[in-house]
Amino acid sequence: MYLRSRVGMLCGLLLGLLTGSTSQPVNASVPWVVPGTAGEDVRSVTMVGPYALVSLRAGMRIYDFSVVSAPELKSSLDLPDRWPADNLVGQFRIVVQDGLAYVPAWDNGFYVVDISDVSVPVVISQALIGQDVRCVQPFGDVAIIGGSIYIQGFLVDISDPSMPVMLQPLNMFPGGCFDCEVVDSVLYAATMQVFAIDLHNPYSPQVIDTFPLIASCVSLEAQGSYMFAANFHPTSPTFGVLSYDITNPAEVQFVGRYGGEGYDFDLTVVNDRAWVASHPFGLYILDESDLSAPSVNWCYATDSPGSCIGPGFSYQTFGITVYDSVALRSESYAGVLVYPLDARGDVSADGAVTSTDIIHLVNVVFKSGAPPADPVESDINCDDELTAADVILLVNYVFKGADVPVCP
Numbered sequence: 100m101y102l103r104s105r106v107g108m109l110c111g112l113l114l115g116l117l118t119g120s121t122s123q124p125v126n127a128s129v130p131w132v133v134p135g136t137a138g139e140d141v142r143s144v145t146m147v148g149p150y151a152l153v154s155l156r157a158g159m160r161i162y163d164f165s166v167v168s169a170p171e172l173k174s175s176l177d178l179p180d181r182w183p184a185d186n187l188v189g190q191f192r193i194v195v196q197d198g199l200a201y202v203p204a205w206d207n208g209f210y211v212v213d214i215s216d217v218s219v220p221v222v223i224s225q226a227l228i229g230q231d232v233r234c235v236q237p238f239g240d241v242a243i244i245g246g247s248i249y250i251q252g253f254l255v256d257i258s259d260p261s262m263p264v265m266l267q268p269l270n271m272f273p274g275g276c277f278d279c280e281v282v283d284s285v286l287y288a289a290t291m292q293v294f295a296i297d298l299h300n301p302y303s304p305q306v307i308d309t310f311p312l313i314a315s316c317v318s319l320e321a322q323g324s325y326m327f328a329a330n331f332h333p334t335s336p337t338f339g340v341l342s343y344d345i346t347n348p349a350e351v352q353f354v355g356r357y358g359g360e361g362y363d364f365d366l367t368v369v370n371d372r373a374w375v376a377s378h379p380f381g382l383y384i385l386d387e388s389d390l391s392a393p394s395v396n397w398c399y400a401t402d403s404p405g406s407c408i409g410p411g412f413s414y415q416t417f418g419i420t421v422y423d424s425v426a427l428r429s430e431s432y433a434g435v436l437v438y439p440l441d442a443r444g445d446v447s448a449d450g451a452v453t454s455t456d457i458i459h460l461v462n463v464v465f466k467s468g469a470p471p472a473d474p475v476e477s478d479i480n481c482d483d484e485l486t487a488a489d490v491i492l493l494v495n496y497v498f499k500g501a502d503v504p505v506c507p
Contacts, residue, residue, distance in 0.1 A: 133162060133170055133427075136434030140182075143190035143365065143418030144427045144435060145200075150217050151427065152193045152200060153435060154418075156181050159193060159202060161217045167425050168439075173217045178202060178210055182233075188317060188331070189233045189277050190365055190418050190429075196237040199223075199260055203232045209244065211260045226263040228253055236279035236286060241301045243269070243286060245276020252276065252288075254304070271296065271306055277317040280326065285348045289316040293328055295348045307349045312337040312356070318365040320373075321345070325354065325390065327373055329363040340366060340373055342390045355391040365418045365429075370480060370492065372396060374426060376419035382428050382438075388482065443479045444493055448472035457493050464490055 133153075140156035151162040151170065158178035162170040181204040182191060194201045200212040200220070208227040214220045231247040240258040252269030274291030281287070286296040286304065293310035310316075310328065314337060318329040324346045330338050339359030344352040365376040373385040373393070381399040418429030426438040444452035446459045460477055462468030464485055471477040471485075479489040 130428070130436040130438045132433070133435040133437060135160065135172055138432060139434060140431045141417070141429045141433075141435055142182075142431070143192045143429050144420045145193045145195065146420055146422045147195050147214070150214075151420075151422070151435075152195070152214070154181075154191050154193050154202075154429075159200070159212070159220070161214065161220065163217070164422060164425075167423050167437075170437075174220055176212065176220045176222070178204060178207075178222075181205060181207065188364070190318065191233060192278065192418075194235060194237060199237075201235040201237050201242060203235050203246075205231050205233065205246070208232055209235045209242075211257070211263065223261045224263055226255060226265070228255070228265055234276055234279055236281060238281055238286065238298055238301055241266070243279060243288070243296075243304070245272050245279065245288060245290070247275045254302070266302070269304065271304070274315075278319050280319045280321045282321045282326075282345065282348075285345075287319050287321070287326055287345070289319045289328065291315055293319065293326075295345070295351060297348075308351050310341075310343055310351050311353050312341060314338075318363075320366050320368050322368040326351075327366055327368055327387075329366045329375065330359070331363045333359065333362065339363060340375055340385060340393065342387065342393070355389075355393055357385050357393040357395075362415075364416060367419050367421050369421045372481075374419045374421055376416045376428060378415045381416050381430070382419065382426075388480075443476050443481070444496060445473060445476045446471045446493075448476065452493075452497065454497055457490065457497060460485070460490050460493060 143154045145152040149163055149165040151164050153160040159176045161173045163173050164170045191203050198215045200214050202210040202212055204210055209232050210222050211224045212220050213223050232244055233246040236243045242255045242257045244253040244255055252271040254266040254269055256264040256266050272290040276288050276290050278289040279286055284298045286298050288294045292313045293316050294306050295308040297305045297307050313330055314335040315330055315332040316328045317331045320327045326343045326345045328341045330341055332338055339357050341356045342354040344354055361380050362378040363375050367374050371388040373387050375383050377383055383398040384396045385393045386396040387393050416430045420427045424440050428436045430436055444456055446456035459471055463471055477485055479492040
């Protein structure tokens, strides 16, 4: 009886998948553009709660995504010529610490902006360090600065953010620095290579390891004990998306690689999917459930799984962010493009994702209960099976504030 119930339930799930429900974004081939961003040189979006900080060549805009289908412009802040050329690589990502936004601005150094009132952001300082700044990573009372090949790292005291003080050059970033991630007091810096830098004494950072196989990394994303790296240049023999085990940051271990679909400029990871901003194909999504053998789950250029060979785009795609039930892709001069996602979790089909859905899913997976009201909604991790893994993801979302369960 148990076997028949499981087989029946899975058949019902597969039937639902074959009769119109898919695991790719809703209307993925026709995303909509955040009003006011078209025609702007847009590089990246940083989410702070429901607020989107959009990084523009001309400054910064803040949108309220409380209603994701109708984002509201809260403010614009003019910071002219944050980078000098359209083809200059980099997300120029805005990083927030303690209600302050740190905004890299190339030869204008970096700005510190008070965003405690998102309707009225206020510049409280500008740090001119005499070098080109592409990324700023605050960490407590210091900030690590990276930029062009001429600035190999700089340490800045931000204990008084209204008056940053230059401390010392770091000489750690050959080839410049494009992006940073901090995990457990270790800074991971995307340069031509990727360095793991110990910040336990932030006034005396020390390189403790270098990632293998990296040649031109421009973006990093941490997920648990793993780090994902976008190695962007197709002429590199190891270009594409690489994953590493950073359990021991002094002995980083290579795990797997996907060979890339173009110039991979940025990535973000949700559950076991890596969303990759790529030029000229726009966006592709990797299934990273097996880190040693990732595969393309969906591609914007072809609107299908498999490879991304298809039409290219006139503008460069620099950034990707996933928030709530949408993906936000930053494409220079096309604006911030929004993709509605196929959100999962409404097992009982009552229009809300709650503890009731967990109970229903537990009954199906562990107690041979009746098939769920919506089999597709019940497949939380989008692997076409109902297992304990789906229950865990749903529990983490409902009770622990994890990312909304979405399928690419």
